[in-house]
Amino acid sequence: MTVVHARSKGLTDRETHYCPGCTHGIVHRLVAEVLVEEGLLNEAIGCAAVGCSILSYNYLNVDMVESAHGRAPAVATGVKRVHPNKPVFTYQGDGDLASIGTAEIVHVAHRGEKITTIFVNNAIYGMTGGQMAPTTLPGQKVTTAPDGRDPAHAGLPLRVAEMIAQVPGAAYVERVSVHNPAAVRKAKKAIRNGFLCQMAGHGFSLIEVLSTCPTGWGLSPIESLKWLEDNMIPYYPLGVLRAPEEA
Amino acid sequence: MTVVHARSKGLTDRETHYCPGCTHGIVHRLVAEVLVEEGLLNEAIGCAAVGCSILSYNYLNVDMVESAHGRAPAVATGVKRVHPNKPVFTYQGDGDLASIGTAEIVHVAHRGEKITTIFVNNAIYGMTGGQMAPTTLPGQKVTTAPDGRDPAHAGLPLRVAEMIAQVPGAAYVERVSVHNPAAVRKAKKAIRNGFLCQMAGHGFSLIEVLSTCPTGWGLSPIESLKWLEDNMIPYYPLGVLRAPEEA
Amino acid sequence: MAELRGRVRIAADRCKGCGLCTIACPEEVLVIDHRTVNLKGYSPAVVAQPSGCLGCGNCALMCPDSVITVERFGKQRRAAHV
Amino acid sequence: MAELRGRVRIAADRCKGCGLCTIACPEEVLVIDHRTVNLKGYSPAVVAQPSGCLGCGNCALMCPDSVITVERFGKQRRAAHV
Amino acid sequence: MSKTLMKGNEALALAAIKGGCTHFFGYPITPQNEIPEFLAREFPKAGGVFLQAESELAAINMVYGAAAAGGRAMTSSSSPGIALMQEGMSSLAAAELPCVIVNAQRGGPGLGSIQPSQADYYQMTRGGGNGDYRILSLAPATVQEGAEMMMMAFDLAEIYRTPVFIVSDGMLGQMMEPVEFHDRPLRELPEKDWTVVGHGGVRPPNTVKTLALDPTVLEQRNLTLQAKYARIATLEARHESYRTEGAEIILSAYGSTARIVKNAIDLLAEEGIAVGLIRPQTLWPFPVAAFAELPDSCRMILTVEMSCGQMVDDVRLAVNGRLPVAFYGRSGGIIPVPEEIAMKVKTLLGRA
Amino acid sequence: MSKTLMKGNEALALAAIKGGCTHFFGYPITPQNEIPEFLAREFPKAGGVFLQAESELAAINMVYGAAAAGGRAMTSSSSPGIALMQEGMSSLAAAELPCVIVNAQRGGPGLGSIQPSQADYYQMTRGGGNGDYRILSLAPATVQEGAEMMMMAFDLAEIYRTPVFIVSDGMLGQMMEPVEFHDRPLRELPEKDWTVVGHGGVRPPNTVKTLALDPTVLEQRNLTLQAKYARIATLEARHESYRTEGAEIILSAYGSTARIVKNAIDLLAEEGIAVGLIRPQTLWPFPVAAFAELPDSCRMILTVEMSCGQMVDDVRLAVNGRLPVAFYGRSGGIIPVPEEIAMKVKTLLGRA
Amino acid sequence: MCNERILCAGFGGQGVMSLGQLLAYAGMIENKHVTWLPSYGPEMRGGTAYCNIVVSDSPVGSPIVTHNATCVIVMNLPSLLKFEQSVAPGGLLLLNSSLIDKAPDRQDIHSHAIPANDLATECGNGRAANMVMLGAYLAISKVVSPGSIALAFAKVFGSKAERLLDLNMAALHRGAEAVLQAEQAMAA
Amino acid sequence: MCNERILCAGFGGQGVMSLGQLLAYAGMIENKHVTWLPSYGPEMRGGTAYCNIVVSDSPVGSPIVTHNATCVIVMNLPSLLKFEQSVAPGGLLLLNSSLIDKAPDRQDIHSHAIPANDLATECGNGRAANMVMLGAYLAISKVVSPGSIALAFAKVFGSKAERLLDLNMAALHRGAEAVLQAEQAMAA
Ligand SMILES: Cc1ncc(C[n+]2csc(CCOP(=O)(O)OP(=O)(O)O)c2C)c(N)n1
Ligand SMILES: Cc1ncc(C[n+]2csc(CCOP(=O)(O)OP(=O)(O)O)c2C)c(N)n1
Ligand code: SF4
Ligand code: SF4
Numbered sequence A, B: 001m002t003v004v005h006a007r008s009k010g011l012t013d014r015e016t017h018y019c020p021g022c023t024h025g026i027v028h029r030l031v032a033e034v035l036v037e038e039g040l041l042n043e044a045i046g047c048a049a050v051g052c053s054i055l056s057y058n059y060l061n062v063d064m065v066e067s068a069h070g071r072a073p074a075v076a077t078g079v080k081r082v083h084p085n086k087p088v089f090t091y092q093g094d095g096d097l098a099s100i101g102t103a104e105i106v107h108v109a110h111r112g113e114k115i116t117t118i119f120v121n122n123a124i125y126g127m128t129g130g131q132m133a134p135t136t137l138p139g140q141k142v143t144t145a146p147d148g149r150d151p152a153h154a155g156l157p158l159r160v161a162e163m164i165a166q167v168p169g170a171a172y173v174e175r176v177s178v179h180n181p182a183a184v185r186k187a188k189k190a191i192r193n194g195f196l197c198q199m200a201g202h203g204f205s206l207i208e209v210l211s212t213c214p215t216g217w218g219l220s221p222i223e224s225l226k227w228l229e230d231n232m233i234p235y236y237p238l239g240v241l242r243a244p245e246e247a
Numbered sequence C, D: 001m002a003e004l005r006g007r008v009r010i011a012a013d014r015c016k017g018c019g020l021c022t023i024a025c026p027e028e029v030l031v032i033d034h035r036t037v038n039l040k041g042y043s044p045a046v047v048a049q050p051s052g053c054l055g056c057g058n059c060a061l062m063c064p065d066s067v068i069t070v071e072r073f074g075k076q077r078r079a080a081h082v
Numbered sequence E, F: 001m002s003k004t005l006m007k008g009n010e011a012l013a014l015a016a017i018k019g020g021c022t023h024f025f026g027y028p029i030t031p032q033n034e035i036p037e038f039l040a041r042e043f044p045k046a047g048g049v050f051l052q053a054e055s056e057l058a059a060i061n062m063v064y065g066a067a068a069a070g071g072r073a074m075t076s077s078s079s080p081g082i083a084l085m086q087e088g089m090s091s092l093a094a095a096e097l098p099c100v101i102v103n104a105q106r107g108g109p110g111l112g113s114i115q116p117s118q119a120d121y122y123q124m125t126r127g128g129g130n131g132d133y134r135i136l137s138l139a140p141a142t143v144q145e146g147a148e149m150m151m152m153a154f155d156l157a158e159i160y161r162t163p164v165f166i167v168s169d170g171m172l173g174q175m176m177e178p179v180e181f182h183d184r185p186l187r188e189l190p191e192k193d194w195t196v197v198g199h200g201g202v203r204p205p206n207t208v209k210t211l212a213l214d215p216t217v218l219e220q221r222n223l224t225l226q227a228k229y230a231r232i233a234t235l236e237a238r239h240e241s242y243r244t245e246g247a248e249i250i251l252s253a254y255g256s257t258a259r260i261v262k263n264a265i266d267l268l269a270e271e272g273i274a275v276g277l278i279r280p281q282t283l284w285p286f287p288v289a290a291f292a293e294l295p296d297s298c299r300m301i302l303t304v305e306m307s308c309g310q311m312v313d314d315v316r317l318a319v320n321g322r323l324p325v326a327f328y329g330r331s332g333g334i335i336p337v338p339e340e341i342a343m344k345v346k347t348l349l350g351r352a
Numbered sequence G, H: 001m002c003n004e005r006i007l008c009a010g011f012g013g014q015g016v017m018s019l020g021q022l023l024a025y026a027g028m029i030e031n032k033h034v035t036w037l038p039s040y041g042p043e044m045r046g047g048t049a050y051c052n053i054v055v056s057d058s059p060v061g062s063p064i065v066t067h068n069a070t071c072v073i074v075m076n077l078p079s080l081l082k083f084e085q086s087v088a089p090g091g092l093l094l095l096n097s098s099l100i101d102k103a104p105d106r107q108d109i110h111s112h113a114i115p116a117n118d119l120a121t122e123c124g125n126g127r128a129a130n131m132v133m134l135g136a137y138l139a140i141s142k143v144v145s146p147g148s149i150a151l152a153f154a155k156v157f158g159s160k161a162e163r164l165l166d167l168n169m170a171a172l173h174r175g176a177e178a179v180l181q182a183e184q185a186m187a188a
């Protein structure tokens, strides 16, 4: 008998505050598993960002520092420059990373900081109650665009992975999803690649994870997975956008 | 007899504070000429940015508002949303636009604001005395990288036009230079296209102008033009990076 | 009776009843038990068809709350269980 | 004497002596006059070879301080000037 | 009956529309989200522009641009978001641009909590940004007063060409109370001949700016600003007095806390202990004069705040050593209850 | 002879290295650029890390990260740049992270000018950010004192787990004076067992954070912070007295202005007019005690600043109504000359 | 003199917020001074939501009801555990016995167990349990009339109100009935 | 008692900053209290640069010399126009007559016209005009010795110092000579 799946040692015992079916929980687990499997758990330093995942320091079994909204990449830079050989990562939402923290994410890539960013894109501000994010899809109803996002007024959604991929200092960039088991397996592989890329000293790595926000979207958890698949993936195509030559 | 060239009505009579041979002066003139030639001078509203060009409101013969460092695109957004039919532009340096103002430039493009940005890239912070910019070339000596920019420490330079060009809301993006008369002619055409694109309502337009900073570079004005041609253009290729389909 | 290939356990008191595991399961082993409510106020997932479990781990892959443990049985063990 | 095709004027008191006009000129019409210093402390550009001017405007295109005026003469006028 | 029950945040949003606001720029943050959400829904119907900014920095600078272009612009945020706006606030004050900023204060410092607080008093009254400037700060205590002050704020902003704060907090923003809207009193507003709107070829270009490399020019601007601030201090300081006549102790509290203090005062009155309240309705200018005319009965001032005592400075400066100034406060998002305030008063009076 | 002539900015940079700084993160701004430029050149040789950040916001958050990871980190900026750091300052104070921030003040508000100023007094002493917090602020008046305070600053920051300001200005930063470096006095520093460095599998994870959704937890944190601030106020307030004995008027001034005031005092002494100076060397904590022991001869306090009078609040609070407090200031980047200060004193004394 | 301070708590989705708003609205309609204050923030997710209502003849100072409540209405067990202590001595505790099988500990207060979900289901919609509780409360306190609640209903529920009004008023009355029957039973 | 307050101005590139630094350094070497304060910022571009130096026997309060200067050294015409008024009555004004053909207006001060560029060129490098002016100033004020200036030179110019020292000391002496000759001529 083999235990195929058990709660990762990379997670603490605390129950999360996430809404039922929120895929933040899946992404947490993947990060935890990769850190354990790559032997990085003891050395890893995480930077939590402002968003629903701000309490991730309660759930991930690693040293973590909370960052002001949008500034996790700057905080991580400070950490990494003190500990150049330790695995440092940020865990950020789309409001945090793609809106207020745009300068910081572009410049952590620009400097080629050896840091891994886990970017959870759920096309909305979950934490604050469902406002529009730069990643909100056209027509998607959110509290600050109650008739749906109107591109004529608010523009078309930002494709962050594509944008970061063309910054010279970015070494590994991939977009993945967690809407079904196969996607989750790929997501884990991408997160692993991100950390390996960091530890190999190639530069900055960013894994954009398409994720759900059942509460903000006003859908059931199961409907949310479907909505992600049907609406987000067409606009945010999955795949590797940049990888180091030898990787 | 025809006057082929005379001081543009789009410029005031004030002498600039720019160093001898600084190509900010050329770019000012091009903006002025385009505004006059397209009949936009009377309606235009400019947003000056912090950098050597902060005093551009003294030289351009249009209503202008000074912006805090990096925030010109936000200021311009405020202006444009009050006057949706007037030509609104920002005039920004590379420290201003590519460093502290990264979030603002990405999001003015993201929203597809009908605004034209004149982005003067001289690969250095001129105003403050020659510090490193995100656009400083590898090996280029600046006061905060006295042995030359080291990509291992500070990353590789950011290519702003390329980055903005892939933001969906960006309608017209071109990189030009002013290192010789032919380049200046092309630069003027690009600036014209930017404003035309704005007035046609296509979205955001950005013209990156490779420019010199003889003082910061420690070169004569003439040597500076050559340095631009030999060093900047290879890293920052000239050309149209995005244009509206019908344009 | 078919041989037992896997076993799945759910920490019902920590389950949030989201149902993601139920649609992930290729064998419809898991269902939400709408008749019970745990201390947290949710109707948890329960193992409705234990014998169908392949031990594939899909359910655990999808569980946001990491409350699912999956075991898979080797050939030998499978026989023993029959 | 060749026909006069263009004429260039420089507002010497506002010239910063950067020399960009001098290298832009295809006919080497302009040079920096190192012997004089204007009120601003710069040695200005001067028209050294007026007859060579094509009226092409290149010098003015490159002048950061917009202190150059260029005129071009039509065929007729050119004749008149001869 | 024209009264409706509204959340404080929504009443502020509606009052902004009624107060002639034309442009809102803001970034989400609890506990003020009902303001942008209300405006996202209702503003377009009223011809206004609601735009979500990419950050508080962008929001305040959009306000700056819109105000420079002649719009009646506002933003709204909460404590850490207001901290991010400090460079912008300083610039708005320096460029003398009219606009309105709502701060729904929450527990601090840092991210703190999302519960009500009054710990941004310094940030708002002393100018958290650089240089010598002040922001006119209106501090309502009820949803009704909030609506009235908001309607007034845009006119005050234009009359003095200055940014104006609406000092709110999580409690005032989240609670519902009856509110009634009246027409905004018509005030004569100065002509806006300084805006950037395109010169039309008929006048020299306008410039809105804060840089002044020549120190004599900059000093002159500062003197002009200070003269304006002195004018505002004289004309706009407001306060409410409550049961101060014959009070042994006068409490000083503003906004949410003042409501609770009133309950405490009534409780104490039932026990025969006479205490009163001076409630600053403007934090800057601080109603100094109110503390000049204290009744002879008054032996002491007690400042009560949802902070660690930031208003104490202003109260002490107003009292200028004539009476002792004590302090009672809760922090971190805890709202005091009337009983604990009453107890503090009794302790001070030696009657606990 | 170990004296060298150094620019104030460079002396601060060198003193940072000698003070054990390990990491500098900053963004260019006049008039402090010599600090990053010196460090870009010299820090790597000393094993330190100099990194130019993309903005002041990034810089202060890099400092936050480096401090959380156990580095001895600093940044340096000038007025508008410091305004942009206010959210970060509040977070650093809340998370109790040791670090040092230099503010080379320039004229404001807004972009203002690049000339010397002292108009960020409020911003630095009241915390321009959100919530209840204070920053220990050291205010040197000479290049030598700046170097000494800078060396001390990193230890103070660690002893109290708090950010520390070095309050400078364009004049102190740009001028050269002789400076002599001595070994930094060895102080016992608390163990850093709270840093995020990887738990190594040997202890529970460390967390550095400022969020506390439970108000009782957040209130407790505030009480802890306030207790610390009270301790700092008791132990770290510093001032210099100059010719206060027998003074008819005592002037209060800090930093650059205090130097000029000393000249004015000497000028007046030559004319037989006895005036003295209390020079706060810490702005927060303000040296309140110094104003408790004023000589009987003293009839009045005159605060002199390169601002519109921001320190007056603290002087009045310290004096608490016992004496009148007058003010003389210049702003916008203008540095007063000794003669005008002497004239102001004479006017106040009716001897002009 | 009327000075009711009500705390109303339950899971998100049980309608405690709108229960409170109806009460406040009705109070306002009857020209009383009212406030309504919700709990807010991420704690609401899956956790306990609650609101405070004050209905008074004089202006309301503190809108907060964390202790000295004249009435606490709890819709589920965690709410009972959290808020039982908030009832003022002699005050009222109404608990939804459809979901709470625990009896209150306090002896110094008046408690009523109302099977709100069951009664609401009887009326045709289990989701109207909040109205049952409100009806019960009003039957005892009489702070506002059911008529005012009906008027308030349109305000709180907007366009959905008409369709739902009858059902909800039925639930309101059912709650009132239940508590009055119980009181009579006790009295008997 | 020594309390020299010097203001030194010229175009950027004329060496006014290093002139001032040499003076301050030499003063420090002679154990005097010294300060040096530059003008700074974008105004330097193409405009007039200047610095203030104080050399004193007692601690220096204000490092600023905008008026009451004991000596003003001007290297070009704009500097003369801007700073002539800064000389204290009875103070010293040294002007570089190679570039300034205007005579000073003030009668209440001691003025000397020194053709600094010409003299420097004579010494072998026109760029040492600043040293000529410094030599002239020291010959009159004697605030520090030329020897101290030589020591200071190494500090201010670092590695370049050795190569340049002889030339610059020659210029220093040439300046001193010039001003002494002029004084003798006047005295004669
Ligand atoms: C400076 C600042 N601005 C705003 C906020 C409010 N805020 C908290 S979380 C958040 C956004 C959350 O959205 P996202 O990053 O997409 O994370 P999610 O909750 O969706 O996972 C915002 C705006 C804040 N805490 N600080
Ligand atoms: C908030 C803030 N930070 C920093 C500065 C200082 N500063 C002024 S201009 C400038 C950069 C100028 O560089 P760039 O934008 O490239 O313009 P250039 O002068 O090269 O044309 C900086 C950092 C400032 N004024 N405000
Ligand atoms: S609000 Fe959205 S993102 Fe946040 S925990 Fe709930 S479902 Fe997840
Ligand atoms: S410093 Fe550079 S960019 Fe600025 S005016 Fe001089 S040459 Fe131009």
Ligand code: SF4
Binding pocket: C006, C007, C008, C024, C025, C026, C027, C028, C029, C030, C052, C053, C054, C055, C056, C057, C058, C059, C060, C070
């Ligand atoms: S392990 Fe596979 S088969 Fe077994 S319950 Fe889980 S998903 Fe179904």
Ligand code: SF4
Binding pocket: A021, C010, C014, C015, C016, C017, C018, C019, C020, C021, C022, C044, C045, C062, C063, C064, C065, C066, C067, C068
């Ligand atoms: S996925 Fe996990 S939390 Fe969701 S229902 Fe299944 S076991 Fe429960």
Ligand code: SF4
Binding pocket: D006, D007, D008, D024, D025, D026, D027, D028, D029, D030, D052, D053, D054, D055, D056, D057, D058, D059, D060, D070
């Ligand atoms: S117009 Fe042409 S030919 Fe004439 S001077 Fe200018 S560049 Fe030379």
Ligand code: SF4
Binding pocket: B021, D010, D014, D015, D016, D017, D018, D019, D020, D021, D022, D044, D045, D062, D063, D064, D065, D066, D067, D068
């Ligand atoms: S380009 Fe213009 S400023 Fe430069 S030398 Fe020629 S005329 Fe003078």
Ligand SMILES: [Mg+2]
Binding pocket: A051, A093, A094, A095, A120, A121, A122, A123, A124, A125, A126, A133
């Ligand atoms: Mg999100």
Ligand SMILES: [Mg+2]
Binding pocket: B051, B093, B094, B095, B120, B121, B122, B123, B124, B125, B126, B133
């Ligand atoms: Mg630049």
